[in-house]
Amino acid sequence: MQPPRHAPPTAQVASGSLVSRIAWFFLFAIPLAVVITATQLTPSGLGFGTHTQLGLPPCGFMAATGLPCPGCGLTTCFSHMVRFEFVEAARANPFGVPLFLVTFFTIPVAGMGFLRGTNVIDTLERFHFEKIAIMLALCSISVWFIKVGITLF
Numbered sequence: 001m002q003p004p005r006h007a008p009p010t011a012q013v014a015s016g017s018l019v020s021r022i023a024w025f026f027l028f029a030i031p032l033a034v035v036i037t038a039t040q041l042t043p044s045g046l047g048f049g050t051h052t053q054l055g056l057p058p059c060g061f062m063a064a065t066g067l068p069c070p071g072c073g074l075t076t077c078f079s080h081m082v083r084f085e086f087v088e089a090a091r092a093n094p095f096g097v098p099l100f101l102v103t104f105f106t107i108p109v110a111g112m113g114f115l116r117g118t119n120v121i122d123t124l125e126r127f128h129f130e131k132i133a134i135m136l137a138l139c140s141i142s143v144w145f146i147k148v149g150i151t152l153f
Helices: 010-015 018-042 049-056 060-065 074-081 086-092 096-116 121-128 129-152
Strands: none
Touching: 010 049, 018 096, 018 121, 049 074, 074 086, 074 096, 086 096, 096 121, 096 129, 121 129
């Protein structure tokens, strides 16, 4: 009778798995598509509305309320960021600057994760992604409140 075999740790089992490679592929391809798209857009001089160049309608929240939505100016910000126009990017939507940086730096991290076959969850934990996500959420809410306050007053 053979002794029972113990399964390797989860991280080792999942590290080269097909699921991890698929996740890395999407974490590479989607941000890359966003950055490439931003290079093809001309930033709106209004600080928002650049997304209409993609055939999207104007902001429905702004049309209905007269107030900017949390995403107003993000596409404009990204199109400035790819041109290294940091001041204009921050004017369009200050939240977009750190969001762009996270988006941009996800590309090489995901590319390396895909090539090495590393576990996605382990990598996200190593980068303390939960803290980055919380920081981005708080930044988004703060910027939106400020933008609404400026618009109202």
